[in-house]
Amino acid sequence: MTNLDLYAKAEHLLGIEEASEALYDVYRGELDDYEVKTLLDVGCGRGNFMERLISDGITCKGIDLSQYMVDACKEKGLDAECIDIKDETGTYDAIVSIFDVLNFMDKDSLISFMDSVASRLNKNGVFIADINTLSGFADVAEGSMSNDTGDEFLSVDAVFENYELHTRITLFIKENEEKNNDKSFIKYQDTIIQYFHKLNFFKKLNGLKLIDKQTFSLYAEKDKTLLIFKKQ
Numbered sequence: 001m002t003n004l005d006l007y008a009k010a011e012h013l014l015g016i017e018e019a020s021e022a023l024y025d026v027y028r029g030e031l032d033d034y035e036v037k038t039l040l041d042v043g044c045g046r047g048n049f050m051e052r053l054i055s056d057g058i059t060c061k062g063i064d065l066s067q068y069m070v071d072a073c074k075e076k077g078l079d080a081e082c083i084d085i086k087d088e089t090g091t092y093d094a095i096v097s098i099f100d101v102l103n104f105m106d107k108d109s110l111i112s113f114m115d116s117v118a119s120r121l122n123k124n125g126v127f128i129a130d131i132n133t134l135s136g137f138a139d140v141a142e143g144s145m146s147n148d149t150g151d152e153f154l155s156v157d158a159v160f161e162n163y164e165l166h167t168r169i170t171l172f173i174k175e176n177e178e179k180n181n182d183k184s185f186i187k188y189q190d191t192i193i194q195y196f197h198k199l200n201f202f203k204k205l206n207g208l209k210l211i212d213k214q215t216f217s218l219y220a221e222k223d224k225t226l227l228i229f230k231k232q
């Protein structure tokens with residue numbers, strides 16, 4: 001299991017549903033300003049945002065590096081594939097990367113990611129993504145939490161240092177079969193690194209022009225910035 005699969009397995013215990021829905025509202029509002037018939041959701045997770053758009057008549061595809069997430073999309077009948085965007089062959093009116101997806105990449109990976117995004121957009125296409133601000137990392141993401149449902153136990157410890165957030169995830173899941181009535185749990189543990197990106201980085205990209213940026217508050221004061229790019 002990769003560290004992204006572990007995140008996928010643990011996500012429902014993080015309590016982020018409300019914030020996700022609020023974020024989807026922001027994206028939905030922005031997309032209304034553009035003529036969008038086709039959309040690629042990169043880092044689509046369980047496909048919840050795509051479900052919203054499909055009900056509005058937009059054709060959507062999702063890609064994610066976690067097979068676990070992609071399987072969850074497919075179970076809902078969504079078009080999804082576990083591939084890197086560099087291997088995507090379609091072109092789209094809009095591409096989105098919602099909820100920190102860009103922060104999962106270090107600078108070198110982000111440079112090639114943004115190149116691939118530009119190459120997958122139709123003429124006049126739009127790319128919308130969000131990134132964490134410094135306060136989003138230091139005041140919101142850093143810290144510890146745990147959640148115990150009886151069948152699952154999650155502990156998360158995140159440390160922000162040198163512009164990187166290291167999140168240690170420990171998940172215990174009760175096995176299906178209880179042997180001799182003893183509860184036995186399987187333990188999963190891994191670390192996810194997220195990277196802070198300066199706004200200036202996004203102002204000098206090949207193939208994409210940053211046309212708008214909005215810093216807003218999701219969990220705390222000014223913890224996220226929405227970035228809107230047009231294909232050049």
Ligand SMILES: C[S@@+](CC[C@H](N)C(=O)[O-])C[C@H]1O[C@@H](n2cnc3c(N)ncnc32)[C@H](O)[C@@H]1O
Nearest residue numbers: 004042043044045064065066069098099101104
């Ligand atoms: C915080 S989740 C957000 C999921 C989804 N966008 C949502 O709003 O529910 C970040 C997702 O990005 C995926 N991811 C991280 N890096 C990626 C990359 N380079 N390409 C595609 N997916 C990526 C992870 O597997 C995870 O599903």
